Amino acid sequence: xxxxxxxxxxxxxxxxxxxxxxxxxxxxxxxxxxxxxxxxxxxxxxxxxxxxxxxxxxxxxxxxxxxxxxxxxxxxxxxxxxxxxxxxxxxxxxxxxxxxxxxxxxxxxxxxxxxxxxxxxxxxxxxxxxxxxxxxxxxxxxxxxxxxxxxxxxxxxxxxxxxxxxxxxxxxxxxxxxxxxxxxxxxxxxxxxxxxxxxxxxxxxxxxxxxxxxxxxxxxxxxxxxxxxxxxxxxxxxxxxxxxxxxxxxxxxxxxxxxxxxxxxxxxxxxxxxxxxxxxxxxxxxxxxxxxxxxxxxxxxxxxxxxxxxxxxxxxxxxxxxxxxxxxxxxxxxxxxxxxxxxxxxxxxxxxxxxxxxxxxxxxxxxxxxxxxxxxxxxxxxxxxxxxxxxxxxxxxxxxxxxxxxxxxxxxxxxx
Amino acid sequence: xxxxxxxxxxxxxxxxxxxxxxxxxxxxxxxxxxxxxxxxxxxxxxxxxxxxxxxxxxxxxxxxxxxxxxxxxxxxxxxxxxxxxxxxxxxxxxxxxxxxxxxxxxxxxxxxxxxxxxxxxxxxxxxxxxxxxxxxxxxxxxxxxxxxxxxxxxxxxxxxxxxxxxxxxxxxxxxxxxxxxxxxxxxxxxxxxxxxxxxxxxxxxxxxxxxxxxxxxxxxxxxxxxxxxxxxxxxxxxxxxxxxxxxxxxxxxxxxxxxxxxxxxxxxxxxxxxxxxxxxxxxxxxxxxxxxxxxxxxxxxxxxxxxxxxxxxxxxxxxxxxxxxxxxxxxxxxxxxxxxxxxxxxxxxxxxxxxxxxxxxxxxxxxxxxxxxxxxxxxxxxxxxxxxxxxxxxxxxxxxxxxxxxxxxxxxxxxx
Numbered sequence: 001x002x003x004x005x006x007x008x009x010x011x012x013x014x015x016x017x018x019x020x021x022x023x024x025x026x027x028x029x030x031x032x033x034x035x036x037x038x039x040x041x042x043x044x045x046x047x048x049x050x051x052x053x054x055x056x057x058x059x060x061x062x063x064x065x066x067x068x069x070x071x072x073x074x075x076x077x078x079x080x081x082x083x084x085x086x087x088x089x090x091x092x093x094x095x096x097x098x099x100x101x102x103x104x105x106x107x108x109x110x111x112x113x114x115x116x117x118x119x120x121x122x123x124x125x126x127x128x129x130x131x132x133x134x135x136x137x138x139x140x141x142x143x144x145x146x147x148x149x150x151x152x153x154x155x156x157x158x159x160x161x162x163x164x165x166x167x168x169x170x171x172x173x174x175x176x177x178x179x180x181x182x183x184x185x186x187x188x189x190x191x192x193x194x195x196x197x198x199x200x201x202x203x204x205x206x207x208x209x210x211x212x213x214x215x216x217x218x219x220x221x222x223x224x225x226x227x228x229x230x231x232x233x234x235x236x237x238x239x240x241x242x243x244x245x246x247x248x249x250x251x252x253x254x255x256x257x258x259x260x261x262x263x264x265x266x267x268x269x270x271x272x273x274x275x276x277x278x279x280x281x282x283x284x285x286x287x288x289x290x291x292x293x294x295x296x297x298x299x300x301x302x303x304x305x306x307x308x309x310x311x312x313x314x315x316x317x318x319x320x321x322x323x324x325x326x327x328x329x330x331x332x333x334x335x336x337x338x339x340x341x342x343x344x345x346x347x348x349x350x351x352x353x354x355x356x357x358x359x360x361x362x363x364x365x366x367x368x369x370x371x372x373x374x375x376x377x378x379x380x381x382x383x384x385x386x387x388x389x390x391x392x393x394x395x396x397x398x399x400x401x402x403x404x405x406x407x408x409x410x411x412x413x414x415x416x
Numbered sequence: 417x418x419x420x421x422x423x424x425x426x427x428x429x430x431x432x433x434x435x436x437x438x439x440x441x442x443x444x445x446x447x448x449x450x451x452x453x454x455x456x457x458x459x460x461x462x463x464x465x466x467x468x469x470x471x472x473x474x475x476x477x478x479x480x481x482x483x484x485x486x487x488x489x490x491x492x493x494x495x496x497x498x499x500x501x502x503x504x505x506x507x508x509x510x511x512x513x514x515x516x517x518x519x520x521x522x523x524x525x526x527x528x529x530x531x532x533x534x535x536x537x538x539x540x541x542x543x544x545x546x547x548x549x550x551x552x553x554x555x556x557x558x559x560x561x562x563x564x565x566x567x568x569x570x571x572x573x574x575x576x577x578x579x580x581x582x583x584x585x586x587x588x589x590x591x592x593x594x595x596x597x598x599x600x601x602x603x604x605x606x607x608x609x610x611x612x613x614x615x616x617x618x619x620x621x622x623x624x625x626x627x628x629x630x631x632x633x634x635x636x637x638x639x640x641x642x643x644x645x646x647x648x649x650x651x652x653x654x655x656x657x658x659x660x661x662x663x664x665x666x667x668x669x670x671x672x673x674x675x676x677x678x679x680x681x682x683x684x685x686x687x688x689x690x691x692x693x694x695x696x697x698x699x700x701x702x703x704x705x706x707x708x709x710x711x712x713x714x715x716x717x718x719x720x721x722x723x724x725x726x727x728x729x730x731x732x733x734x735x736x737x738x739x740x741x742x743x744x745x746x747x748x749x750x751x752x753x754x755x756x757x758x759x760x761x762x763x764x765x766x767x768x769x770x771x772x773x774x775x776x777x778x779x780x781x782x783x784x785x786x787x788x789x790x791x792x793x794x795x796x797x798x799x800x801x802x803x804x805x806x807x808x809x810x811x812x813x814x815x816x817x818x819x820x821x822x823x824x825x826x827x828x829x830x831x832x
Contacts, residue, residue, distance in 0.1 A: 015749065018773060097794065101783050110805050111775060188623070192805045207604070208627050213806035234828035241830035333431065355823045357434060359527060367517050367826025376831065377822075378513065389526050389608045389819040390629035390807045403805040406793075407771045410783025412650035414657035415792065 003183035006172055007112075007139070007190035013169035014111045014137035022086040022133075024164070029082035029129050032160040033075040036125065039156050040071050046152035047121060054145055064119045064146055074125050077381065081129040084380040087399040088135050101410040108405045109135035110192040114184045115383075116141045116206060117197040121149035127197075128157055128171050130383045134398045137170045139191060141184055144176040185210040193391075193401070195384055200311070215391050217384030220250035220339035221311050222369050225257040225328040225354070227345035232265050234366055235344040240272040242342065242368035248313050250385060251340050251372040255308055255318040257328045258286060263321060267293035270319070274298065278315045281307045285321040308335040325350050329357045336360055338387045340369035361387060361394035419599035422588055423528075423555070423606035429585035430527045430553035438502040438549075440580070445498035445545050448576040449491040452541065455572050456487050462568035463537065470561055480535045480562055490541050493797065497545040500796040503815040504551050517826040524821045525551035526608040530600045531799075532557045532622060533613040537565035543613075544573055544587050546799045550814045553586045555607060557600055560592040601626040609807075609817070613800055616727070631807050633800030636666035636755035637727050638785050641673040641744040641770070643761035648681050650782055651760040656688040658758065658784035664729050666801060667756050667788040671724055671734040673744045674702060679737060683709035686735070690714065694731045697723045701737040724751040741766050745773045752776055754803045756785035777803060777810035 017025070036043070047066040054061055093105040113136045117123045124140060131138040142150040150173055158168040174180035184191060185206065194214045196206035203216050224242055226235050242253035258266055266289050270280065274295055281302040282290055290299055302308075307318045308331070322328045325343070332341050342364040343354040351365040362372045372395060374382025379397025386392050392400035433441070452459070463482040470477055509521040529552045533539045540556060547554040558566040570589040577584050590596035600607060601622065610630045612622035619632050640658055642651050658669035674682055682705050686696065690711055697718040698706055706715055718724075723734045724747070738744045741759070748757050758780040759770040767781040778788045788811060790798025795813025802808050808816035 015773065015775075095794075097787075097792070101787065103793065211624050213630075213804055215806065231828070237828050237830050245831060351825070357431065359431075360821070362822040362824060365825045367824055367829050368831065370831040371517065371824065376513070377519065378511070388629055390631065393820055394822050404809055405776070406778040406810050407781075408778060408783055408787065409767070409781045412647070412653050413783050414653050415661060415784065415786040
């Protein structure tokens with residue numbers, strides 16, 4: 001397969017869609033939402049084909065499965081994106097240099113965004129609508145498990161583009177092969193940004209092999225520190241919400257850090273987790289306090305070599321005892337993944353120190369990490385949550401998949 | 417050599433300098449400027465040692481050479497950086513979410529910045545002062561040619577840090593070996609950003625081999641398009657300034673694109689270049705017009721396979737004839753490096769089209785690309801000029817080597 005030919009066609013299309021208005025881009029998305037609902041049965045049939053190939057016991061089945069309700073939800077998401085404010089053309093800066101040159105910095109699309117993802121066919125619609133609304137073409141590389149679903153999805157998207165007379169190269173679904181991944185990661189000059197959406201293994205592979213710029217997203221080893229000056233009721237609510245609201249999301253709590261002066265409150269702090277069957281991996285000091293106060297079958301001695309680095313993605317949580325906020329900060333900066341971290345405290349000075357020294361995209365005081373989310377942050381939609389420092393950090397909406405360009409205007413000034 | 421031990425000490429130091437005030441950081445830089453002048457002779461002696469090892473005919477000699485004047489200029493630059501506005505702590509955003517959570521996005525340092533550069537000992541002071549002022553620790557990997565100079569430079573920097581009681585791990589000069597480069601590029605978890613400063617080969621090597629986030633800087637294949645509606649006097653001044661002000665800088669003009677309707681003006685347009693001995697590589701149509709009007713010894717038929725992709729870095733320039741602005745835009749988007757591009761025109765609609773469709777960090781109308789520079793843009797100083805779209809784009813000052821962090825404050829709200 002001639003990947004360079006594909007990449008070059010998508011690059012050309014990225015220039016073509018630059019000249020569309022926001023209204024024209026939104027109209028395509030509204031057509032897409034309608035076509036998706038009209039083509040529901042063909043999409044479900046393709047998805048059934050994928051599901052047949054997967055072992056029913058495979059936990060990925062749930063992610064792969066489309067239902068009439070899920071399709072309606074995807075269509076609603078597309079209509080939502082169509083209605084969002086478009087950040088293109090925004091003036092980030094505008095000033096006149098001393099020599100009279102007019103300098104503006106304006107928001108423009110990246111050009112071509114590559115996204116590598118796993119067995120979630122909804123991502124195909126999701127990524128296309130966010131990229132297209134923000135003026136970007138995209139190269140998609142989905143999982144092999146979702147091949148039939150993704151082919152059906154891209155056919156619906158291409159049909160919608162065609163109905164508006166727009167070149168279908170504005171989005172291209174690559175074959176789900178390793179060759180395609182390798183070509184995408186090496187497409188210097190064609191791909192302006194690559195975003196992996198998936199588990200730790202995929203993210204590490206992309207970061208380690210890409211020659212094009214990458215934003216790492218989604219890996220979340222998340223802690224909450226219950227400080228000496230914490231309010232118990234607030235702590236209970238936060239730990240419960242952050243751990244059990246949804247265990248499979250990246251903002252879910254993995255490690256509870258407890259100040260040693262508050263070990264006496266630990267049984268009450270984690271009590272709401274018992275009825276939800278959360279298995280606790282506690283260090284020696286925490287274990288001693290919890291024994292007899294937490295269901296024995298859910299209490300495990302922590303493996304201090306690995307538990308603190310684990311993103312559980314399950315009804316499991318580590319507990320580690322620390323002596324004060326500085327030990328909590330040191331733990332987080334060593335074991336965290338730079339996603340979201342939280343302190344529960346009524347002491348403003350301690351809260352300020354925690355927020356200054358913890359190195360993560362989102363640092364919370366007295367609020368659970370479950371809020372780290374594009375919609376919760378008011379971004380309208382989200383393509384991922386960046387855990388690196390180069391480029392956007394934290395939840396990424398439309399604005400975060402654009403870049404800027406300096407536009408300068410003079411009348412023949414020259415530089416001495 | 418145990419690189420992980422070095423990296424981990426620099427990471428720790430990056431956390432220590434987080435707690436310094438801007439005044440404390442600036443005081444270190446003022447001390448450094450003083451110490452640099454006081455230690456001038458020892459630095460010159462070390463530099464002489466490096467120069468002895470280099471063939472005098474090597475064009476790198478000029479970059480490597482320090483003189484009393486150059487050292488005074490470096491000290492002045494350091495004092496200038498000390499006095500710049502510090503972007504740390506700036507609120508990029510501040511709002512209250514509907515649930516009452518207070519959300520702020522504030523400017524924070526990256527943490528550890530790695531810089532790989534060639535035989536320019538001034539870069540050692542330059543990079544350290546910009547990184548330190550913006551709260552970042554740095555890992556420096558200089559060229560083997562400048563080994564003695566860089567060792568002397570780092571000793572002066574470490575001495576200045578020590579005089580203020582600050583851990584010298586805030587800056588570490590790595591050995592100038594391939595092993596050190598490989599370790600730096602693979603230092604995931606330790607290095608938050610890597611910036612190569614040097615020629616195309618170095619930049620490509622870093623981009624192709626890094627596992628840590630990279631900003632590509634400095635490569636500039638730069639064009640100026642002389643439109644059908646261009647003013648000849650403005651065009652003459654711009655082409656002359658962009659090509660001959662300094663030929664070895666990345667914003668220097670490489671290819672002049674001429675609208676075919678203005679070929680008759682070409683001899684007058686390039687006339688100022690003749691006396692400066694600029695060799696012109698012209699396409700067939702331009703060559704026909706120039707013959708007899710430009711010194712024959714300076715006129716060459718362009719090699720259309722390679723000349724348009726060449727960053728000349730010399731008194732050489734390509735000329736290509738195009739039919740209209742769209743052909744100029746297509747040429748630039750195919751051959752440019754995303755640095756700086758210019759159109760000369762009196763037609764506002766054509767200018768707007770050029771600025772909308774040319775994909776570069778800086779797009780000029782009626783002003784020469786020689787203005788692409790941190791100081792000219794009012795940034796005070798510059799660590800490089802980014803030619804990629806992820807992260808800062810164009811000239812990078814202090815603000816561009818910081819990132820942001822979301823700080824959220826609630827009172828026990830939970831997410832439904």
